Amino acid sequence: MSATHPECPFCGSTDTERHSQFGSEVSKSQYYCNGCHTVFERIKYDGEVADSGR
Template structure:
């Protein structure tokens, strides 16, 4: 037999087990408080430097709207054409 702790030995407990896990009452209280709070997300603000819509480079349609202010690069914005259903990028600064 080996000396020292083995697989059959009981696990050693820490001296200070730390705070107790939250009870069901604590969880319910936190959940009800979270539901009463206003969400942290504000309404999106349209940027004066970015056009709200652009003509589609594929079909020429005028019904294209911006869906992301940033594209694959920081200097591009992403737009979606509602007529031909294509996604395209446009340079943000001209």
């Protein structure tokens, strides 16, 4: 999984882009999958690798 293009949890595609800086919580970002056209959330910081948001 890439920090710039996280893997979609629904279809596994890495053709994703950040949809919104904030998701349902401040600690999450929303991403859009161009493969299955689904919005998903990703934790910005998991304790190991920070999500740079790029």
